[in-house]
Amino acid sequence: MIPTTMFSASYEEGHTALVIDKAHSVPTPKKGEVLIKVSASGVCHTDVAVLSGAALDTRTYIMGHEFCGVPVAHGEGVDPNKAKFGKLYTITTITPCVHGIMGLPAALNIEGVGHDGGYADYVVVPQDQLVPVPEGVSIEEASMASDAATTAYHAVHDVAGIKEGTNFKVLIFGIGGLGHLGLQYAKHYGATVYAVDIKPEARKLALELGAEASYDLATLNELLTANKLTVDITIDFVATSQTFGFALSALQGNGVNIPTQGKAVIVGVSEESMNFAPLQIIGPGISVLASLYGPRSSTEAALDLFAQGAVRGIFNTEPLAKVNEVIDRLRSYEITGRTVLIPENHQ
Numbered sequence: 036m037i038p039t040t041m042f043s044a045s046y047e048e049g050h051t052a053l054v055i056d057k058a059h060s061v062p063t064p065k066k067g068e069v070l071i072k073v074s075a076s077g078v079c080h081t082d083v084a085v086l087s088g089a090a091l092d093t094r095t096y097i098m099g100h101e102f103c104g105v106p107v108a109h110g111e112g113v114d115p116n117k118a119k120f121g122k123l124y125t126i127t128t129i130t131p132c133v134h135g136i137m138g139l140p141a142a143l144n145i146e147g148v149g150h151d152g153g154y155a156d157y158v159v160v161p162q163d164q165l166v167p168v169p170e171g172v173s174i175e176e177a178s179m180a181s182d183a184a185t186t187a188y189h190a191v192h193d194v195a196g197i198k199e200g201t202n203f204k205v206l207i208f209g210i211g212g213l214g215h216l217g218l219q220y221a222k223h224y225g226a227t228v229y230a231v232d233i234k235p236e237a238r239k240l241a242l243e244l245g246a247e248a249s250y251d252l253a254t255l256n257e258l259l260t261a262n263k264l265t266v267d268i269t270i271d272f273v274a275t276s277q278t279f280g281f282a283l284s285a286l287q288g289n290g291v292n293i294p295t296q297g298k299a300v301i302v303g304v305s306e307e308s309m310n311f312a313p314l315q316i317i318g319p320g321i322s323v324l325a326s327l328y329g330p331r332s333s334t335e336a337a338l339d340l341f342a343q344g345a346v347r348g349i350f351n352t353e354p355l356a357k358v359n360e361v362i363d364r365l366r367s368y369e370i371t372g373r374t375v376l377i378p379e380n381h382q
Contacts, residue, residue: 044358079101083365209272267298268297
């Protein structure tokens with residue numbers, strides 16, 4: 036039986052923490068929508084950015100844009116075969132149907148960022164955003180597939196072009212919730228991967244996941260200054276002016292051969308400026324590419340790799356009620372891998 040009220044954690048303008056409501060009304064699905072009982076929600080650095088006021092958002096909504104769950108009610112016109120009761124689905128959030136409003140990009144008008152999302156016991160989503168989860172995939176990995184895995188897979192496979200049959204040398208910045216997956220995708224498709232992270236535990240994890248080497252920033256700087264490290268592709272899940280500068284340095288050596296194929300792929304979100312002179316990229320033939328989220332095919336591929344055991348999500352779980360504590364830990368860069376929140380009604 037579906038209750039009438041639920042737990043929720045909402046963004047409200049002017050608050051740096053989520054506003055908790057233990058008696059929020061359970062939504063009713065409209066035409067083409069499905070009521071999802073949330074199984075798990077991943078916590079993302081985007082949440083930190085929104086709560087910091089970076090988005091200049093005046094709306095109020097339940098946050099949580101990375102989640103999975105099971106359908107418990109259908110709105111009018113929903114195909115019951117595409118939203119089966121009791122079946123686990125990953126929910127995609129950025130789709131071709133999403134449009135920006137108030138001068139904001141479309142990525143800030145989705146479930147969990149602009150519309151009610153997964154930091155709640157229940158959430159309403161359009162039927163077309165449900166992606167069935169294969170057998171053998173945990174609820175934690177299924178939630179990660181909603182954003183972290185989709186985004187990392189798209190950046191590695193589609194934007195960077197690291198695919199089966201390639202043998203690129205790749206430098207990955209940030210072995211966190213997305214980076215630890217990106218590293219595994221690159222390795223899966225034959226790349227030699229070097230990792231960079233400020234945290235010793237993250238560097239250790241990178242080596243455990245198959246990185247050729249794992250550096251702190253000081254060591255990386257020494258290698259680049261001595262021209263002892265050149266790669267074909269950099270993928271930056273941190274995106275600061277410092278990591279961008281290191282990325283361009285690591286790609287400079289590609290200019291000794293023509294044609295060049297160096298790519299600097301930017302995935303992380305920050306408010307820092309990334310400055311460069313045109314000669315820095317035109318001379319060595321570096322393409323600077325931004326990567327945002329990914330198509331449904333990336334979500335499906337990420338789920339399949341989880342199901343095969345070719346890639347594993349590194350995560351820890353906490354009750355949904357501790358969401359603000361988890362966000363504070365994320366702000367302080369205390370989390371390795373992904374923290375996944377489990378609603379009390381699922382426990």
